[in-house]
Amino acid sequence: MQINVIIFGQLTEITGNTLLLNNIEDTDSLIRELNGLYPALASKKYVVAVDKQVINQNTILKGNSTVALLPPFSGG
Amino acid sequence: MNSIDPYERYQRQVILKEFGEAGQQKLLQAKVLVIGAGGLGCPALQYLVAAGVGSVGLADDDTVSLDNLQRQILYTVNDIGKSKAVSAASRLQQLNPDIKIIAYNERLTTQNTLTLISRYDIVIDGTDNFSTRYMINDACVLLNKPFVYGAVSQYEGQLAIFNYKKNEDDPSVNYRDLFPQPPNDDQVLNCEEGGVLGVLPGIIGTMMANETIKIITGIGEPLINQLHTYNALNNQVYQVLLSARNETRSLIPENETTFIQTDYEWLCASSSFRKFEIDIENFNTLLRSDDITVIDVREPDEIPVINEFISEKIPLSQLKENLAEIKNNTIIFFCQTGKRSLQAAQWLFDIFGETKKIYSLRGGILQWKKQQAKQPV
Numbered sequence: 001m002q003i004n005v006i007i008f009g010q011l012t013e014i015t016g017n018t019l020l021l022n023n024i025e026d027t028d029s030l031i032r033e034l035n036g037l038y039p040a041l042a043s044k045k046y047v048v049a050v051d052k053q054v055i056n057q058n059t060i061l062k063g064n065s066t067v068a069l070l071p072p073f074s075g076g
Numbered sequence: 077m078n079s080i081d082p083y084e085r086y087q088r089q090v091i092l093k094e095f096g097e098a099g100q101q102k103l104l105q106a107k108v109l110v111i112g113a114g115g116l117g118c119p120a121l122q123y124l125v126a127a128g129v130g131s132v133g134l135a136d137d138d139t140v141s142l143d144n145l146q147r148q149i150l151y152t153v154n155d156i157g158k159s160k161a162v163s164a165a166s167r168l169q170q171l172n173p174d175i176k177i178i179a180y181n182e183r184l185t186t187q188n189t190l191t192l193i194s195r196y197d198i199v200i201d202g203t204d205n206f207s208t209r210y211m212i213n214d215a216c217v218l219l220n221k222p223f224v225y226g227a228v229s230q231y232e233g234q235l236a237i238f239n240y241k242k243n244e245d246d247p248s249v250n251y252r253d254l255f256p257q258p259p260n261d262d263q264v265l266n267c268e269e270g271g272v273l274g275v276l277p278g279i280i281g282t283m284m285a286n287e288t289i290k291i292i293t294g295i296g297e298p299l300i301n302q303l304h305t306y307n308a309l310n311n312q313v314y315q316v317l318l319s320a321r322n323e324t325r326s327l328i329p330e331n332e333t334t335f336i337q338t339d340y341e342w343l344c345a346s347s348s349f350r351k352f353e354i355d356i357e358n359f360n361t362l363l364r365s366d367d368i369t370v371i372d373v374r375e376p377d378e379i380p381v382i383n384e385f386i387s388e389k390i391p392l393s394q395l396k397e398n399l400a401e402i403k404n405n406t407i408i409f410f411c412q413t414g415k416r417s418l419q420a421a422q423w424l425f426d427i428f429g430e431t432k433k434i435y436s437l438r439g440g441i442l443q444w445k446k447q448q449a450k451q452p453v
Contacts, residue, residue, distance in 0.1 A: 006314070008305060009229050010270065045259040049316040054254065054303070056321050068316060070305065072255045073227035073234050075272050076116045076204035 001063040009071040014040045028058040046071040086128050099293035106292045107131040109196035113164040115147040115277030116226045117202030123285035125168045135180035136160040147274035186336045189215045200224045206258045207340040213251040214328045226284045228272050233280035235304040249301050249318045252327050276308045352421035353438040356447050369404040373411045373420045392416045406433040413440035
């Protein structure tokens with residue numbers, strides 16, 4: 001089971017633009033995994049979208065789910 | 077030949093089938109407030125004014141500087157040093173003298189925001205900082221006004237319409253449903269620190285005008301309850317659906333009175349640093365005590381020069397090497413606006429911990445100077 005992760009904004013400086021991860025059950029374990037791989041990510045603020053829907057709680061991931069990490073932007 | 081066609085100026089859009097004279101009438105009757113006449117505000121204003129929005133308010137307390145001209149396309153070198161609100165309004169009025177344009181050359185605060193927003197139908201957020209953005213969001217929720225949001229960072233932009241329902245029973249979301257709490261200043265870089273490609277706010281600001289025109293005239297499918305992101309480097313767009321969070325309403329001030337009492341700048345300051353901050357009154361009291369060291373962490377050429385009290389000058393860029401030299405037990409840092417001094421306080425705390433009393437002047441020396449002008453010590 002493969003999960004595609006797309007990263008936006010300045011978070012890409014930490015992780016790059018896209019990631020492929022295997023054997024991830026849900027969004028909470030995905031975030032734990034990412035924080036382990038990229039400790040700098042742990043202190044960053046972002047929302048998580050699963051298959052183009054922003055989620056507010058832990059969400060089960062299906063194979064080939066796309067998860068997006070979207071940080072807030074401040075510039076105008 | 078005298079033209080008496082009231083729609084001549086708008087002819088190219090009036091002949092659009094879905095738009096028509098009815099659409100133009102709706103625009104002419106609409107009142108739109110653009111907050112921030114910067115990278116996003118300039119293009120949004122230009123297109124709204126050109127399209128014939130009947131009343132356009134623009135609020136900005138900043139002045140034009142040379143490094144704005146790369147993306148803030150309403151201004152020229154002749155405007156440098158002048159008020160953005162006044163310069164933009166005069167330029168826009170030349171573009172369309174038939175509509176009403178009102179410039180507000182003032183800083184939005186919790187004291188004036190509700191009154192200002194209540195005079196308009198739609199608010200466009202072209203601000204460049206989180207404290208104003210959360211304040212506008214909360215005000216729009218309290219006043220039930222649609223809020224067209226845009227923001228940029230480096231090569232990427234975000235766009236959404238918040239707090240808007242097409243039908244009474246539809247759900248609506250606001251900015252806090254996306255990001256419930258403001259990030260700390262140290263979590264997200266602004267354009268000053270992170271940079272921005274000039275054309276990017278041009279694209280996003282123009283899209284904000286487009287969404288605004290769509291919700292006024294009722295054409296098309298506005299970006300309601302969705303977040304649209306755009307990447308200028310690879311032209312990729314990504315759109316996600318938003319849904320309401322249960323806790324959102326509890327984060328927004330309950331009513332006008334609690335809104336006025338909310339300190340949005342404070343909410344957006346770095347949470348871990350906040351403990352060091354002292355207000356002007358406490359700062360002035362501490363100045364009179366013995367055994368204190370006041371340290372100015374601004375760079376040598378920064379003004380105003382302070383001679384009202386004694387301070388050591390150690391620019392933030394050289395502070396780390398000099399921290400161990402700081403002998404007194406009570407230290408107050410200050411800088412221009414109170415951000416660098418917070419950083420300085422944190423560094424000193426990392427070395428001395430609780431063994432020294434470490435403070436940072438909230439609002440910086442600029443606020444202090446303003447206060448002194450009102451009531452000298």
